[in-house]
Amino acid sequence: MSPNLLYSTEEQDLRASVRDLLTDRCPPERVLERCEEGETGDPALWHTLATQLGATSLHVPDELGGQGASVREVAVVAEELGRFVAPVPFLGSAVLATSALLGCRAGQQRDAVLADVAAGNRTATLVVPLSSCVGGSFPTAVRAGEGRLSGSVRTVADGASADCLIVPARGADGPELYVVDAAEGRVAVDAVTSFDITRPVSDVEFDDVAGVRIADPDLAATVLDDAVRTGAGVLASEQVGVAEWCLDSTVEYLKQRYQFGRALASYQALKHRLADLWYELVVARAAARYAADQLATASDDAPVAVGVAQSLCARVARHAAEECVQLHGGIGMTWEHPAHLYLKRAKADEIALGSPSAHHGVLGPLVDLHPAP
Amino acid sequence: MSESVTDTAELDAEGLRSRTREFLASNDPATTDRGEFLRARFDAGLAWVHYPEGLGGLGAPRALQSVVDAELEAAGAPDNEPSRIGIGLGMAAPTILAFGTDEQKQRFLRPLWTGDEVWCQLFSEPGAGSDLASVGTRAEREGDGWRVTGQKVWTSSAHNARWAILLTRTDPDAPKHKGMSYFVCDMTDPGVEVRPLRQITGEAEFNEVFLNEAWIPDSNRLGEVGEGWRVAQTTLMNERVAIGGRPMPREGGMSGVVADTWRKRPEGADAATYDRLMALWVEAEALRLAGKRLGQQLAAGSPGPEGSAMKLGFARLSQELSGLELELLGQEGLRYDDWSLRRPETVNFTGRTAGYRYLRAKGNSIEGGTSEVLRNIIAERVLGLPAEARADKDVPWKDLPR
CATH class of the missing domain: 2.40.110.10 (Butyryl-CoA Dehydrogenase, subunit A, domain 2)
Structure with a gap:
């Protein structure tokens, strides 16, 4: 079956719910305030995501207390959480730990932990x-x-x-x-x-x-590898969300910022840089959607899809965040503007779960492109 | 025609399939002359099913053409060699259909589709590239027609063409977008001279066309006098449709060529070039997926603006990949196959040798809209950024600096 690279209606609804919640509870100013107060997370937001939106149990089967959805939906949530750089342990708990638990053989101990983590009673x-x-x-x-x-x-x-x-x-x-x-x-x-x-x-x-x-x-080595692969594939969608916020906010800023009597957005030198970012985002989204789809269907092509998505989306998000800071000029360099939250997330994400060149090294042999001797 | 009165109920895939089979039953491709077969196919409405009846079509959905093509191909039927007559099929025909008179449609579309008459496009000029609306080729009224003088450039197929679609300036006193008119030009007119335009690869895919008091009867005008820009928009819109959107397998383009070169362990392969190769391979695969995604959006009835990203990425990747390939080849990369002036019938971006591919790829970011213009389009139409300041909109064309 041909992979679906679009967002289904259900996925769009899920996105809308998550975005509504985050718009209300997790705007960038609020995230920044938390950082200043030295709080590293937002447990109340995490609780709401888990218990009201079921965001922690999406790809867990119904019989284990989950929603019986797939990595495609997990990726949609990751995209939104990236857009808001939401300080919640989604990657660690709902993606990495949950995927590892799902890979293990069923049994009383595993099922109990999985059900607890899926329900949001515990975080892993x-x-x-x-x-x-x-x-x-x-x-x-x-x-x-x-x-x-x-x-x-x-x-x-x-x-x-x-x-x-x-x-x-x-x-x-x-x-x-x-x-x-x-x-x-x-x-x-x-x-x-x-x-x-x-x-x-x-x-x-x-x-x-x-x-x-x-x-x-x-089983352990396979379980770990699959969990880390799933994490890398989902992280690509988070990176798409990060990149999209960076592009959107930069476009808005350049439209309202005037210098030399003109909107900055009217300068061709800047327009072209934004057009290039938009192009990067178009290809990144296609790659991320493909990875999510291939992971969801346990396709043989999933390892290639993840290698492509993670190596590309990591670079795109990092580039978008760097451009966001630069094109905001002085304000982009200040602590009070949230751009730095995205830069820090994007640069860390580039290293997280394998850098682009690490993924190149894993991907190459899968497509019969071996490193030079 | 009376036996096959079109009934919309049968214009579905099944209806078209049986219609095609009936046609094949009475026109055996094995025993019918090629030209005769193609003309009969046109008359049966199976040429382009989305065209109107009587003009090679049936008024059926465009997507169903593939059903007809598959039946014909399976029967070993000859095709109209679409790669040889792309300008006619992709640009001239939709424009004639949209703006032509009944006489023009009857006269031109059938031999255009069968390939009996090849078409070319006389749009770009040495002084009007990205700014096509500044064309200066003059058409002046003379009796029941027009005398045309000027120079056109980058014209593919001009040396084989019977007809051209031609954009001219008819009113130099009007602002640039308002003073143009659009014609069908007879390429056999004594006032038309075609010269090969040699490009950096050594070969000449294109031509320069010199119009020296060429004569065009007014009956060959498409659209109203002064309406040429609007007619040209239709042509250009169809050019974009023709360029985008065919599905491609993984490694289907330049990335496959360069990957194969890598697999042969060329002289210049090392750790640094490996990482470059993989980064480009990844981007090519992602661009392929973006194309697929675009197709799915179209099929779902919600076309996005992503089409303009495709050409931008295609040009960038072709150039980066073909440049990398030359480096990988080392010594071999220092050689070129042949600089002699050739006139290829069709162009293949991934053909010939690595040196050719590198040089030809340079055109990918210029032809059919430069990457710089594409970035403006993305910035203004997709991202909603302010348009470039214009100094040429309300000024008579003749007063514009040039």
């Missing part, structure tokens, strides 16, 4: 460095022995807000995945200062902590 994250790229070797930072974990992982997304941690660990027989309760005394989650102010990162340390194994060596 996947304990890997946010810079992890699909196709990497299974991490060895945490060791598992007889159900107890030790080791530390740096720069984990959405760690501080997580109640439960999905931890890749190396056991005696190979890679495994565990669920660990973050409230355990021997777990230390240290929030570090994040470059991306609206997406907190933490260093996580396990000192002989009890964990529940949810994936055995036969």
Whole structure:
């Protein structure tokens, strides 16, 4: 079947609900205020997204307490959250951790955690460095022995807000995945200062902590790789949202800003830069939609689609944010204008879940383009 | 015609399929002369089904043409070699259909479609490229016709053409957009001289056309006197439709050519060029998907403005990719196949050698609307930014600086 690269009516409705909520509760000024007050997240907004809009359970099957939708809908929510640089742990919990849980075999422990996370009763994250790229070797930072974990992982997304941690660990027989309760005394989650102010990162340390194994060596590496791939594919849609806000706000600003007796938007040098950004956004959106669709249908082409989308959308969002700052001139360089929130998000997203060149290296061999010897 | 009175109920895919089969039954492509077959196809309304009855069509939805084409192709029927007569099919015909008199439609459309008469387009001039509305080729009244003098440029097929669509200046005292008229020009007129225009590849795909008191009867005017710009808009709109929107497989264009070069492990392949190659491959794939998305929007009845992004991206990628390919080739990239003046029948952007592809790609951001003009269009029509300041709108054409 031909992939659907458009937004379905249901997806448009979902987008409208999320956008209404964020317009009301999460305008850029409010996000900035929170940052100034030193709050790294908006738990009340997160609660509303989870419980009223079901945004945390979209691609979870009905029988596990989810909405039975797909990654396509998850991507639509990510796009809106990107547009508002909303400080909620969607990527860590609803995308990375949830996808990992979905990949594990059904069982009492896994199903219970998944249902809780889907319902928004608990928040989770996947304990890997946010810079992890699909196709990497299974991490060895945490060791598992007889159900107890030790080791530390740096720069984990959405760690501080997580109640439960999905931890890749190396056991005696190979890679495994565990669920660990973050409230355990021997777990230390240290929030570090994040470059991306609206997406907190933490260093996580396990000192002989009890964990529940949810994936055995036969499955763990695949589960982790699939979760990181899904995360990268969804992140591409977030990047489309980031880029779109940057373009829209720059267009609006240049229309109302006058210098030398003319609207800045009337200068061809600036118009052409905006036209180029618009072009980039057109191709980025097509790539992101394709990735979401291929992930949703578990297509064989999903790995290629994600490589294309993530390497392209990362560059496009970063470029759009850089242009946003530059074309806003002096005001774009100030703390009081929200452009820097988008620049920080976009630059961090370029590194998150694999940089463009890391994705090129993974993608190439999939399409018979191998690196130079 | 009485036996096949058109009934709208049968203008669906099934109706057209059976109509095509009936036509094939009485016109066996294996035993019918090619020209005769094409003329019969036109008369049966199967040439372009969305055209009116009697003019090669049936007034059917345009999308159903593919049903007819598939039946004919399966039967081994000859086609009208659309790549050879693209200007006629894509630009002249819709303009004649929209603005022509009944006599003009009857006279021109049938041999245009069958390819018995090739058409070319006399629009651009050395002094009127992006600013087409400033054309200076003069047409002056003389008796029941017009004398035309001027120079046109970048005319493909002019050396094979029987007819041309021609944009002229008929009233130099009017503001530029108001003083133009549009004609069908006889390319065999003694006042028409065609010279090859050699381009940077060495070959001459195009021509310069010199009009030296060429004679055009007034019966060959399309649209009213002074209405030429509006008629030309129809032509140009159809040019954009003709350029955009065919589905392409992955690696279907220049990216596939360069990817294949990479796979042969050329001399210049290294880690840095690999990353460049992958970035361009990714963008080409994303542009392909954007084209597909555009097609889906059209099919859903909500065409977006994304079409103008396609040409911008196509030009950029062709140029970047073909440039990278030359570097990959190393020593081989220092050689060129042939600089001699050739006159190709059709053009293939991904044909010949890497050197040719690199040079030909330079035209992609100039022909059919420069990338700079496209960016203006995107900025003004899509993003709603203010239009460029104009100093030429209400001034008589003859008083404009040039």
